[in-house]
Amino acid sequence: MSGILNSSIGRKFAMALSALFLMVFLLQHFSINILSVLSPDTFNEVSHFMGTFWVIQYLLQPVLIFGVVFHFVMGFILEIKNNKARQISYAKNNGGANSTWMSRNMIWSGLAILAFVVLHFYDFWLPEVTTKFIDGDMSGLIDPSNSESGLRYYEELQHKFVDAWRVVLYVIAFIFLALHLLHGFNSAFQSIGANNKYTKGLKTFSKIYAIGIPVGFIFIAIFHFLNH
Amino acid sequence: MNLNLKIWRQKNASDKGKMVDYPISDVSPDMSFLEMLDVLNNELIEKGDEPVSFDHDCREGICGSCSLYINGEAHGPDRLITTCQLHMRTFKDGETIVIEPWRAKAFPVIKDLVVDRTAFDRIQHAGGFISVNTSGNTIDANSIPINKQDADDAFSAATCIGCGACVASCKNSSAMLFVGAKVSQFALLPQGKVEATDRVLNMVKQMDEEGFGNCTNTGACEVECPKGISLENIARMNREYLSASLKG
Missing domain, CATH: 1.10.1060.10 (Alpha-helical ferredoxin)
Incomplete structure (x- = not known):
């Protein structure tokens, strides 16, 4: 058991578990974000709860950050190790004949998502941490000195999607996310050993998830760009 | 059929190796891929050149000896066959066919198209x-x-x-x-x-x-x-x- 992470199968199992965790998180993130379109007040209340409830902030958030970092680091380690397994490339390789572009280019879609995560942290996470833990404002209000000013989260979200360039970057990132998920969703189940009578149905569900969630995020970004 | 073969030639495990062009004429579409290589080798031997080394044994698709990465795919473009079951009718007259050994650190090349498995x-x-x-x-x-x-x-x-x-x-x-x-x-x-x-x-x-x-x-x-x-x-x-x- 101790050496499981040193084995090829152990590493891919760990990669798959972190992927499954991140896919659950992504669904939860989308469920909250879509509230910004359906009901700004509810979005504000849920955002405030997520940003101030100690279980989420001090227990789940560190687990999430660890999951994100682990998935990226393990992805790079596996990519480097796999590249070493073929030191001379083929003069002619017809990869498209036997596998999808998505499956062969997870590192590139992953790097695009990593770049997006950096931008996303700069846009939302860093200002949030600054407000709460440096400025010490845990009120969640637009004007902390005025309890009638209302919660700030919806306004901050809309403010971020004023610039067209940022919306374009978000849309591109979500396209790469869809490409990553189109292979990654099923791949995670295969890696944990789940290939059985449910696999066909799972493949259909994975396509719905892999396209549906990124398209939903794109819709939210464009909606706020058009309605700010 | 007239074909242009691009074949990986490597004298031994320590040689750097390179792709070499071999034009071949009057190939029967009914030949297997390995028979086509046999014909090429006969021509090379007649010219006094070193024949191309490649693995083969049963030529019935059951022994697992033959290999070859042909035009970017293992055992060539057809499905559920080994290279010995691949026929030249799969290719077009005048086509260039790239033939390489299996490429993997764990399968080092011994000579030409032969790898250590x-x-x-x-x-x-x-x-x-x-x-x-x-x-x-x-x-x-x-x-x-x-x-x-x-x-x-x-x-x-x-x-x-x-x-x-x-x-x-x-x-x-x-x-x-x-x-x-x-x-x-x-x-x-x-x-x-x-x-x-x-x-x-x-x-x-x-x-x-x-x-x-x-x-x-x-x-x-x-x-x-x-x-x-x-x-x-x-x-x-x-x-x-x-x-x-x-x-x-």
């Missing part, structure tokens, strides 16, 4: 067997009832001929389809369950030590496998390995 043998030695007393009191295998589905799945896994097309096709040079098939064919049967834990741990350990890459589930191996070995075998090996690791 003994890494597979060492993986088999690590656990690809069952310990059965053969001193005259062996139990008749047919006396043990086996679920039909398990028997069929075990037989499908056992059709792996160990050619290495899975490794050659995988972008990571992973051997997991081969090892998955060898683990599965025993794990599914009562005779193989006795040593199941040690088998999967030892075979995966040996596979990793040989320098094969990790599986990223592209599915290229399943598509290019001449025996149609399913990815289900890799999933089964993953389950067996994780279960064995927890026990061990």
Whole structure:
């Protein structure tokens, strides 16, 4: 058991578990974000709860950050190790004949998502941490000195999607996310050993998830760009 | 048919190697790919040149000896066949055909198109067997009832001929389809369950030590496998390995 992470199968199992965790998180993130379109007040209340409830902030958030970092680091380690397994490339390789572009280019879609995560942290996470833990404002209000000013989260979200360039970057990132998920969703189940009578149905569900969630995020970004 | 062959030539394991062009004329569309190479070699020998080395044995698609990465695919563009079953009618007159050896750190080139696949043998030695007393009191295998589905799945896994097309096709040079098939064919049967834990741990350990890459589930191996070995075998090996690791 101790050496499981040193084995090829152990590493891919760990990669798959972190992927499954991140896919659950992504669904939860989308469920909250879509509230910004359906009901700004509810979005504000849920955002405030997520940003101030100690279980989420001090227990789940560190687990999430660890999951994100682990998935990226393990992805790079596996990519480097796999590249070493073929030191001379083929003069002619017809990869498209036997596998999808998505499956062969997870590192590139992953790097695009990593770049997006950096931008996303700069846009939302860093200002949030600054407000709460440096400025010490845990009120969640637009004007902390005025309890009638209302919660700030919806306004901050809309403010971020004023610039067209940022919306374009978000849309591109979500396209790469869809490409990553189109292979990654099923791949995670295969890696944990789940290939059985449910696999066909799972493949259909994975396509719905892999396209549906990124398209939903794109819709939210464009909606706020058009309605700010 | 007139063809232009681009073939990897490498004098020995330490030679750098290079692609060399060989025009060939009057190729019959009914020839197998290996017969076409035989014709080329006869021409080279007549000219006093070194013939192209390549692996072959049964030429019936069952021994797993022939290899060759042809126009970017293991065993060429057709499906569920080995190179010896590939016929020249698959190609067009005037076509350029690129012929390379399997490329993997664990399969070093010995000469030209011949690679050393003994890494597979060492993986088999690590656990690809069952310990059965053969001193005259062996139990008749047919006396043990086996679920039909398990028997069929075990037989499908056992059709792996160990050619290495899975490794050659995988972008990571992973051997997991081969090892998955060898683990599965025993794990599914009562005779193989006795040593199941040690088998999967030892075979995966040996596979990793040989320098094969990790599986990223592209599915290229399943598509290019001449025996149609399913990815289900890799999933089964993953389950067996994780279960064995927890026990061990």
